Amino acid sequence: MAHALVIGGTGMLSETSLWLVSKGYHVSVIGRNPNRMEKLIEKSLDKSLFTPVLVDYSDDNLLKKKLRYINEQNGEINLIIAWIHSYAKSVLDIILREISNCNKVEWRLFHVLGSSMNLSDIKGELNIPPLCRYRQVQLGFIIEGENSRWLTNKEISQGVIDSIKNDTLINIVGNIEPWEKRPLA
Secondary structure, eight states, rough: OOEEEETTTTTTTTTHHHHHTTOOEEEEEEESSSHHHHHHHHHOOOOGGGGEOOTTTTHHHHHHHHHHHHHHHHOOOOOOEEHHHHHHTHHHHHHHHHHHHHHOOHHHHHHHHOTOOOOOHHHHOOOOOOTEEEEEEOEEEEETEEEEEEOOHHHHHHHHHHHHHHHEEEEEESBOOSGGOOOOO
């Protein structure tokens, strides 16, 4: 069975987590909030296909232990969807290193990034292992007439799902230009 890891999978990526289960993946979900994790799992048609991973990913040592545990329990990770806050700079490097050490097969990483991020700079800062197929999903905004708004969680999840389905190297969800049209609040 294919194994997916979703980082941030109880919030804006919850629909992505549920979609992966519906496609037959075993889904390990990293989140901090036990209530949100429980609500996510309750929505699933097959609760046995979820492994909740309650961890603050800024705790490097605990994150490493949890990654090794889910790999031992659920097998090699074939797919990672990663929404990581900017304050946790080392997290993606830790994940890349740990999964690379555990995996002997090719795997894909969909890195979800905010609208103001420079995609080439982000990719250039990462040490992407040979078996990792790195993809980027940049979240933008929606322009509606003279106004604009940020993407909804549903739109974000759908954009990530589309990226997975199409195996898109770079997918911009919504608009990132013109930048002066972005919502201010």
